[in-house]
Amino acid sequence: MNNNKLTELNEQAIKYIAVGAAVLGTGGGGDPHIGKLMAMEAIRKYGPVRVVRPEDLGDDDLVVPLSMIGAPTVMNEKIPSTEQMTKPLDLIEKELGRKVNAIMPIEVGGGNSLVPVLAAAERGIPILDADAMGRAFPESQMVTFHLDGIDCSPITMADERGNGVLMHAIDGIWEERMARAITIQMGGSASICDYPVSGAQVKQSAIPHTLSLAYEIGKTLFESKELRQNPIEALLMQLHGYALFHGKAVDIRRRTEGGFTRGEAVFEGTDAQKGRTMRLFFQNEFLLATEDGRSLAVTPDLIALLDQDTGMPITTENLKYGARVTAVGFPCDPKWRTPKGLETVGPQYFGYDTPYVPIEELAAGKGGDL
Amino acid sequence: MNNNKLTELNEQAIKYIAVGAAVLGTGGGGDPHIGKLMAMEAIRKYGPVRVVRPEDLGDDDLVVPLSMIGAPTVMNEKIPSTEQMTKPLDLIEKELGRKVNAIMPIEVGGGNSLVPVLAAAERGIPILDADAMGRAFPESQMVTFHLDGIDCSPITMADERGNGVLMHAIDGIWEERMARAITIQMGGSASICDYPVSGAQVKQSAIPHTLSLAYEIGKTLFESKELRQNPIEALLMQLHGYALFHGKAVDIRRRTEGGFTRGEAVFEGTDAQKGRTMRLFFQNEFLLATEDGRSLAVTPDLIALLDQDTGMPITTENLKYGARVTAVGFPCDPKWRTPKGLETVGPQYFGYDTPYVPIEELAAGKGGDL
CATH class of the missing domain: 3.40.1610.10 (CV3147-like domain)
Structure with missing residues (x-):
């Protein structure tokens, strides 16, 4: 990579x-x-x-x-x-x-x-x-x-x-x-x-x-368009990531407080995922994605929102009502999965009452109940 | 002095x-x-x-x-x-x-x-x-x-x-x-x-x-006791000051906010001043004394609360319900009475809707209506 x-x-x-x-x-x-x-x-x-x-x-x-x-x-x-x-x-x-x-x-x-x-x-x-x-x-x-x-x-x-x-x-x-x-x-x-x-x-x-990694990710997204590949699939391959949810934003609550942008967003499933609902919680960054009381991905693992058509990432700031997105997750650096790492950036630190479960295990259906 | x-x-x-x-x-x-x-x-x-x-x-x-x-x-x-x-x-x-x-x-x-x-x-x-x-x-x-x-x-x-x-x-x-x-x-x-x-x-x-001035004020208050003089009278002579009010504290509202101690205190007149009421407003310091909608003394002129018996000063922090005090006022340094001085520390800066009138004029009965 x-x-x-x-x-x-x-x-x-x-x-x-x-x-x-x-x-x-x-x-x-x-x-x-x-x-x-x-x-x-x-x-x-x-x-x-x-x-x-x-x-x-x-x-x-x-x-x-x-x-x-x-x-x-x-x-x-x-x-x-x-x-x-x-x-x-x-x-x-x-x-x-x-x-x-x-x-x-x-x-x-x-x-x-x-x-x-x-x-x-x-x-x-x-x-x-x-x-x-x-x-x-x-x-x-x-x-x-x-x-x-x-x-x-x-x-x-x-x-x-x-x-x-x-x-x-x-x-x-x-x-x-x-x-x-x-x-x-x-x-x-x-x-x-x-x-x-x-x-x-x-x-x-x-x-x-x-920086090289960021360069390679950008290259993949731009080149997949030229190569007529599915950009999101190419990205998940590159980052060993998982597609979490396909849907559209139906509720976004965002406030600037204490020097941060905090809030949550709700997504309704589209196409094959109709009827499903994902909640995404953030403090500047996306920190927790849940569905029906189960974690889909938890900080410090990475959660990104990608435009369904272009694969281009969407920031907390620029997320708009009605946006059609694919939420993806991928594993964090192993340094963050140590006890000190999780104490520093795990879900409890941010006030979320849910345990950290590595995204690989969540994707395999292990753990993740809130 | x-x-x-x-x-x-x-x-x-x-x-x-x-x-x-x-x-x-x-x-x-x-x-x-x-x-x-x-x-x-x-x-x-x-x-x-x-x-x-x-x-x-x-x-x-x-x-x-x-x-x-x-x-x-x-x-x-x-x-x-x-x-x-x-x-x-x-x-x-x-x-x-x-x-x-x-x-x-x-x-x-x-x-x-x-x-x-x-x-x-x-x-x-x-x-x-x-x-x-x-x-x-x-x-x-x-x-x-x-x-x-x-x-x-x-x-x-x-x-x-x-x-x-x-x-x-x-x-x-x-x-x-x-x-x-x-x-x-x-x-x-x-x-x-x-x-x-x-x-x-x-x-x-x-x-x-x-510092010499503070020394002399302290000396006056300590020595007046030994000399059996009235300490408050001696002090007013020394500082060209004015007695504003004799009374006791009947209401004190004090809160710590934004890094300051803010609030106001209400005093009821005692002895010859029975029936009168003074309000004292503060932000760490006493900034405004009023009676019946008239200013008695206004920042940047100095306002002090003295114990009626000893003449000893009482701070915003240590003012207690029932304390018997004499409020006194004296003129500030002339630097504070310039336009820039009043813009910096005058009553409007602190949010009091009253003009600055020098304490000498207030004591002479000129101005001071809120």
Whole structure:
């Protein structure tokens, strides 16, 4: 699935990654269209960005994740400037007294997969082909670095007005509290660098080659059209995934609260699935899909909504009444299935009263009763 | 009133200042008892702290205000450690790349008058005999530095757990928003350095000799007891103040919201004032006193509640049902009576639908209808 051949981010790569990242984004991770627009503009102005693989890093290299934090509903309205994206980098370089060797996406899912491109292009810094989620999650501490006890500090943030913040948080939970409070004050979205890591820490804790994975997913969806293949079938093959439900959206409740987009959506089955009903729960990302009191897929496994005709992913923000979708699920990175992983991003953390059952077992008819 | 003779903060000086600062604190500024306890402990451990006057500063000296931010209700429960008080200083020295020459209280009113003593004693840094309010106010931008357009950044904050924050805010209003949000996350109170200033800026914008003033007020109240003088009369003479009302508290509504202690209290007249009713409105500080729809005293002029017997000041927090008090008022520093001053701390800012009328005019029977 990963051929690790992604060596630079050019227009073609950005087009593919934007779509692949929207699949991996499970509805969230920031609007992929905004990430794509920012990245395209950046490489048109500054040229393509070089991609480095984790295995090419020196152990002492400084790698800094750069992303947007906040509610996707707000990010759609406020496209960040170059200054807003480079300011957290400047603040962290000043604090650490050294230059950044590579910028990485904190999450490969959604727009945050491409958010680093603007700063990387302007500064001539390469982007790492890895992330710390292998998908998207809504809170700051929901990263593989947290599972391995890596310090999240220093953390730097900026808004579009010129406000900048540097924090030393005692752990990822405190980062989340303080950074979220600042984000709300900054108008609901902000740029942020957190978990600055060494090359050695990347090799130990990051999820490798996820930009390549997003690229390959996007390539599959675009090429299946040309090859007249069924894009959803091609995708499920590629990701070892499962079709969960075919239907149309009949009820969507979405609210922006506490710096998140939260809510649920209801789908009625169509065609062969007429009479069935699926409920989908989200906090920025799709986190739980159920049918008649049984789980179909549970966080941290991935849930995506795909357009029935094109196979193109649909975000939490852009889901509309009447949309005809296929819900698909696929297994998360094994790091999330550990006790600490499930404590951090399992269904109980998000307040869902249901146990985690791996999607392979749910698909095989084992477990899943709420 | 100011003899500028305060050269060091020893136990006697701290005892006087704590009481004088509670008068100038108009009910807020942090609990003076907590400030006193912290300061006493510090000088017992490290020895007295030297006091410098504004006129003794070099124009290029670095002067850093250090205070507690938050709701007094919370501060009563969480006495800060030495580490919590020195951490914002360390962060600001690191950011500015130089040592602090003097620490100053941001507000002379309440416990914040003495909060700098702990860090000053531990670090051997003198304290400045000046502040940026001449009283206490609830929000960060309510300082004379703000009136003169002085940059509030860098701002540094710390909590008791080890979390630290450095902010570059574009102005004092943005500082207030972000610092207040962080304070709430930090559990409702935090230590903070803001408006780092030069000696020249102190001379231009600070209110001089206010620690000396607090000392003199405390001295008056303590000595009047020994001299069998009426302490309240002595105080009104000293501060060119006015007795507003004699009565007892019959209703107190106090809530902690948005990082503040807000509410109002109602007093019924006693003795010669039987039949009269005074209402007192507060947001950390007493901001407006009214009787029968007429203002008795209006922010930014100072309002204090004094115990009828001892003349000792009573804070917003410690006001109890049935307390017999004399409400007094006295004029604020002229800087607050300018258009920019009134825009920043006048009654409209706090949401009171009443014009500002100087207390001298209200006492002379001019204006004051709500």
